[in-house]
Amino acid sequence: MIPPGTEAALLDSWDYFLHLAMVLTPLFIGASFLVGLAQEYLPPERVEEMLRARDHGSGNVLAAGLGAVTPFCSCSTVPVLAGLLGAGAPTGMAFSFLLASPIVNWIAVFLLFGLFGTGVTVAYVTTALLAAIVAGLIIGTLDLDGYIKDVRITAGGREIATDGGTSASTTADAGGCSECGATAANRTHRERVTAAGKGALSFFRDTLPYIAVGIAIGALIHGAVPAEFLQQIAGPGNPLATPVAALAGAPIYVSISGMLPIAHSLTEAGIPIGTVIAFIIGGAGISIPNLILLNKLFERRLLAIYATTVVTIGITVGVLFNTVFAGLL
Numbered sequence: 466m467i468p469p470g471t472e473a474a475l476l477d478s479w480d481y482f483l484h485l486a487m488v489l490t491p492l493f494i495g496a497s498f499l500v501g502l503a504q505e506y507l508p509p510e511r512v513e514e515m516l517r518a519r520d521h522g523s524g525n526v527l528a529a530g531l532g533a534v535t536p537f538c539s540c541s542t543v544p545v546l547a548g549l550l551g552a553g554a555p556t557g558m559a560f561s562f563l564l565a566s567p568i569v570n571w572i573a574v575f576l577l578f579g580l581f582g583t584g585v586t587v588a589y590v591t592t593a594l595l596a597a598i599v600a601g602l603i604i605g606t607l608d609l610d611g612y613i614k615d616v617r618i619t620a621g622g623r624e625i626a627t628d629g630g631t632s633a634s635t636t637a638d639a640g641g642c643s644e645c646g647a648t649a650a651n652r653t654h655r656e657r658v659t660a661a662g663k664g665a666l667s668f669f670r671d672t673l674p675y676i677a678v679g680i681a682i683g684a685l686i687h688g689a690v691p692a693e694f695l696q697q698i699a700g701p702g703n704p705l706a707t708p709v710a711a712l713a714g715a716p717i718y719v720s721i722s723g724m725l726p727i728a729h730s731l732t733e734a735g736i737p738i739g740t741v742i743a744f745i746i747g748g749a750g751i752s753i754p755n756l757i758l759l760n761k762l763f764e765r766r767l768l769a770i771y772a773t774t775v776v777t778i779g780i781t782v783g784v785l786f787n788t789v790f791a792g793l794l
Contacts, residue, residue: 478688485680485726488579490669493676493722496575497668501661503571505652507535513548516558521605524558529597532565533590542566543758550613550762557605564597564774567749573721580729581738588790589742589782596778604774612767672722679723683730692734699736707787710740711779714748715756724748739786743779750775 512531516524535545542563549559569590577586652660686695699706718724728741751772759768 474689476688478684481687481730482680482684485580485683485729489576489676489680489722489726492575492579493572493672494665494669496572497665497672498661499571500668501664502657503535504664505657505661507531510548512545513552516549516554516562517552521555521557521602524555525561525598525601525605528558528562528601529565529594532562532597533569533594534571535566543762547616547762555605556607556609556613557601557603559601560604560771560774561597561601563771564600564750564778565594567721567752567755568597568746568775568778569593570721573725573745573749576722576725580725581732584793585738588786588793592782592785593746593778596782600774600778604770609767609770612764614762614764616761672720675720675723676726679720679726682723683726683728686727686730687733690734695731695734695736699731699740701737701787706737707740707743707783708776708780710744711747711776711783714744714746714779715751715753718748718752721745721749737787737791739783739788739790742786743783746779746782747776750779 512535515531516528546559546563549562550556574586574590577589696702699710703709714724724745728745731741731744732738756768756772759771763771
């Protein structure tokens with residue numbers, strides 16, 4: 466016998482699933498198209514070139530901005546980071562790029578706008594970028610160069626070394642990620658736009674399972690999990706909710722597109738927006754795949770500093786949203 470209310474809860478979940486799917490699908494495809502354009506006009510080697518000439522300070526601002534608008538996945542963010550460090554870029558500036566890259570990107574911005582509106586999106590992007598800049602400036606004052614491993618990485622047709630910059634490699638192939646291909650420098654604008662469009666559809670197909678899982682989990686939370694139960698765990702009455710949320714996102718993170726539907730369902734259940742933002746930042750910044758890749762580049766102490774910095778940013782931004790921004794958004 467089906468327990469009373471189960472059918473109604475499942476129907477509510479199904480309606481919510483369809484609602485999120487219709488909202489997020491066009492936004493995701495549009496954001497993926499911009500991702501492709503960014504990669505066509507700002508390939509990793511171009512980003513490295515722009516940042517190498519900058520010093521501590523203004524370089525942190527540019528690094529955070531480029532980290533946000535160049536939506537490299539983890540498999541290409543790490544090679545870019547290695548190229549920067551190998552070319553002598555300040556560690557703090559490289560950290561500003563590294564921190565902004567997973568936390569702020571066009572896909573996150575588009576989906577945030579569709580789910581939470583303009584106010585939350587603008588506040589999120591502004592505070593996250595400022596946090597990446599400030600954190601990079603602070604880290605730049607510490608003597609951490611000795612905790613960067615001497616490694617050689619092949620990606621995008623290049624061989625990158627943290628102990629001597631980059632060198633050309635004609636045999637390397639950037640495989641294993643739909644976002645990591647090398648870009649031909651001599652393409653016309655039409656060819657670049659066409660390639661971005663095809664890449665957007667391909668990326669959508671590759672990411673669709675993660676989006677569907679995220680929407681399904683969000684729909685079940687919305688329709689089947691009592692709001693009172695969620696509020697007891699992560700509601701405003703729990704002073705540790707925001708710090709715990711910043712840590713809880715990491716083990717379940719797969720992609721930002723899968724996290725945001727879950728985040729939206731949590732806010733619908735009455736969880737404070739700042740706690741949900743901390744959940745998003747923690748998941749995006751210290752996801753297990755990201756830490757595994759960074760472990761190839763950083764000694765354990767520097768990896769711990771990075772993870773602690775991400776969690777601190779998540780908690781700080783979350784608290785700001787729950788207090789300062791609470792009456793404005």
